[in-house]
């Protein structure tokens with residue numbers, strides 16, 4: 001038994017999901033003739049109360065396309081210093097869109113309306129890049145699955161409106177936030193101009209992200225996706241997995257959150273742990289006491305077939321997910337308690 005807590009992307013399709021994949025009706029999605037992709041896009045747009053949706057192979061490509069739709073070369077976007085779009089998309093912001101990032105020193109990957117306002121370059125001052133977009137992340141990845149207060153998002157929206165800025169949400173784990181806080185999908189659809197939602201994280205599909213937006217903004221999305229090499233053919237097999245995930249694997253995210261909380265609470269009272277970040281969803285970030293070596297700790301876990309992530313700068317990360325069972329959970333907690 002391998003207990004893989006490195007990421008919620010390590011899950012395999014369940015038998016129900018495999019059945020959905022095997023029985024999917026497909027067509028050529030580049031011609032928009034794949035009925036299952038069309039159904040997934042329609043379902044997601046309706047769920048979030050947004051005009052339209054487009055299926056992408058990855059979250060990075062969906063975010064990169066969104067940034068392209070909102071900006072022109074030489075412009076600048078505002079994001080937290082830990083943002084996925086800045087740290088983990090290979091520098092795509094500059095490569096794909098010719099855009100720079102104004103990094104904000106937020107808390108656990110989240111920024112405030114006040115910080116956004118202070119980060120906007122004066123539009124008449126032609127020496128500095130024109131600010132055109134704000135990118136938020138919910139839940140935050142590097143911030144340990146932290147969730148925004150929707151009230152703060154509404155304030156950020158006001159700042160964006162007043163300053164003519166687009167507002168994009170990297171919602172790779174948005175369903176985790178919505179389940180954890182008992183929120184309404186349409187509340188998000190009503191405030192953001194574009195939203196990306198990953199089906200391959202906690203939701204457990206093998207691949208796929210949906211980008212949501214208004215007709216006006218998304219008009220060019222299919223062209224941008226093509227340019228990025230993301231046009232896919234009989235991809236309804238994977239859209240079927242996404243549909244299955246949305247129908248059957250959303251409510252159970254609660255279980256992942258509960259187990260993450262139990263891991264967090266256990267770590268918090270162990271003598272060799274220096275600090276555990278607050279745990280709101282399925283990610284637990286913690287630090288060992290200074291005199292301990294992270295690699296020794298990780299090797300010791302590895303010998304017991306337990307895998308976790310090293311995020312650098314002393315951060316260790318555990319992510320719970322669909323394939324992390326109660327049996328694995330019990331064994332992991334016992335291993336943590338027994339560690340010397």
Ligand SMILES: *Cc1c(COP(=O)(O)O)cnc(C)c1O
Pocket residue numbers: 058059060061063084085137139140141170172173198201209
């Ligand atoms: C995983 C993730 C993405 C997308 O990653 P891909 O591997 O390209 O699917 C985007 N944003 C955040 C916050 C993520 O955690």
